[in-house]
Amino acid sequence: MPLTLKHFRSGSTYPEPTQGKLRLYSMHSCSYAQRTKLFIGAFYKVMLSHTEDKEAIENMFDEFELDVKKRGTPFLGGDNPMMVDLNLWPHIMRIPHLAYSFNNPEVEISPDRFPAVTSWINKMEEIPAVQQTNLNKDQYKQFVESYKAKKVDYDVFIKE
Numbered sequence: 001m002p003l004t005l006k007h008f009r010s011g012s013t014y015p016e017p018t019q020g021k022l023r024l025y026s027m028h029s030c031s032y033a034q035r036t037k038l039f040i041g042a043f044y045k046v047m048l049s050h051t052e053d054k055e056a057i058e059n060m061f062d063e064f065e066l067d068v069k070k071r072g073t074p075f076l077g078g079d080n081p082m083m084v085d086l087n088l089w090p091h092i093m094r095i096p097h098l099a100y101s102f103n104n105p106e107v108e109i110s111p112d113r114f115p116a117v118t119s120w121i122n123k124m125e126e127i128p129a130v131q132q133t134n135l136n137k138d139q140y141k142q143f144v145e146s147y148k149a150k151k152v153d154y155d156v157f158i159k160e
Helices: 031-048 054-059 062-071 083-092 094-101 115-124 128-133 137-148
Strands: none
Touching (some): 083 094, 083 115
């Protein structure tokens, strides 16, 4: 991802938008923007691989299941959600949406195979901030389809 190092200020002339391209405006030293540049590449690599192999997708969770079990707490950060939980959540919550977008409803984070991860997900979904920011699966499917067609609809989640 090429970076423009110029920092824009109030009154700066911004570059023209490019159809089909998402532009991230950030400050080079911003940790939130850095995280976006890092957790997102791997996610879209999986999404664009178009795999419908249930086992391959579920295998991604084997190590995560072991880690959550080893901690022995409801959240990764302990008895209460911490930054590690909140930072990981946006990526984990998309996995069922990915399966949905691949038209393979059999892909799931099964409570039988992943009891610790499933419990963590259920606990995370109780957090009001998580409830307010979760994605609608139909809108997400529409977004994924537009992304795969190289005609990305970044406004699909906007409710008018």
